[in-house]
Amino acid sequence: MSDTNHALEARNITKRFGRVQALHGISLTLKPGEMLGILGDNGAGKSTLMKILSGYHAPTTGELLVKGEQVEFTSVDHARSFGIECVYQDLALVNTLSVYHNMFLNREVRHGASPFLNHKEMRERAAAALEDIGVNVPSVDEEVGMLSGGQRQAIAIARAVSSNARVLLLDEPLAAMGAREAGMIIALIERLKARGDVSLIMIAHNYAQTLDVADKVMMVQRGTCTFEGRSADTSVLELLDIVKREYRAAAQ
């Protein structure tokens, strides 16, 4: 029973670290071009789920399927070979390298079979890739450390997209960002959605922003999914209610 229409599917994923049960069976489906927002408190298991989807952790039990095929990721690189790419919170960017070097980090272009880097081609392709998804930077030669948090996040996303990722996992892309910068990233995510060739999963804390940009949302609390719904049918108050109910239950 598998649906080849799903870019990514998780069935009843659990994860145990020693005596701590981090995830109690979480399932999700993601169609091509669809975006899922995962909400929840710190320590609720969101990041653990993300790390399982990106191949960093193996689930204790449960199944992962890519386009209907069951897969067992052995590493982040292995997951990447299936087109699943995670944009980490620490961005994995090197501040002292230029924008274009970061875009091509560990998949550098060389002059034919020689050991020498083809800076010109990387520069041009990086500029084209950024322009393609509408990311503005002063220059691709600029050191990444000189750029703002929003620009850095945009570059990290652009890098993932340009490496032919089909499923993008965004780990709190709007954290520690001002309204203007966050708006820029949301606009970028919307442009990616409009293209329709990538699916996205975003972890976030801001309910309003997430409902605004994602097609569907999921609430994770204490390792279980407590709510699932289409963004269009869900309100911020409804989500806040669920959180309150959960706290009351936990207090008793």
Add this chain to the structure above:
Amino acid sequence: MNKKTKGLLALLLRKPEASILLVGIILIITFQSLTPDFFTNANMQTVSQFFAPWTLIACGEIMLLISGEVDLSVGQVFALAPFIMHFAIVAGLPVVLGVVVALLVSAFLGFCIGVITVRFGVPSFITTLGAMLLFNGLTLTISGGFPLDTPDGITGVILGGWEYSEILWAVGIALAMHIMLRHTRWGLHTVAAGGNPTGAAEAGIHIRRIKIGNFMMCSVLGGFAGILNAFHVTSIDPNAGGANVMFLAIASAVIGGTSLLGGSGTILGGLFGAAVLGILQDGFTLLGINAFTFDIITGAAILITMISNVQFAAWRRRSRI
């Protein structure tokens, strides 16, 4: 400020090697105007022999510093390698192969330091501090504490017998390493390993391999500098090199614009930094200034460079030139 001076200022701030080159030129002009002996063939030989070993070792230290490590033991490999060469030749190998064996042993020592550092997570400051004493003891033991003569022959002349051979090797290797740092994946990954180790690992870069490779390179360069120096003075001295040559090499690297915090650095800057220190030491000798003053100047230069590096970085961030 007109456009031209502003452009020049921007270049000096953007390219740390440009500012140290300017300092070098100013020093040359100053010493030449103070003493007619500066631009003589004999003195140029002296200057070049001062800073050739610092340059070679600085090249190795720069790669290590960029990747976030340091090697304090390289000055002891400098002393040990010529003895390994000597024993290989005594065992019947031709001089060239003796040199090769000495460099292989140097590479192996670097490999050991690197593995201990990255495998067991010991800070390289500690690993190489231990290695420094260990290698020194090794050199004193196998030499019995006595110096030896270098072998005769053309290999020795090419490697250091001719007055300018040391500096030609040093500049040639520095240029090759500059290209490696700026134009190969190894160089780029070295910067990434020091600039954001977590990020580089997430991008799939093998940080341990990069670091071990740079430790090996640094040791080989230290051993090679020691061999060149031995041929130059025609003596293999168990007390050659040591901590002094290592610290001057690190000073050259830092003055030239390499960060002690990892993630950025320049080989050409290290070459110019070593040249500036060599010119200073030589100029002071020519002018008859107390040799102790040299240490005061070197120390002050490192402090000023570090302070200005921090200030310039902040200033660049603000003004975004």
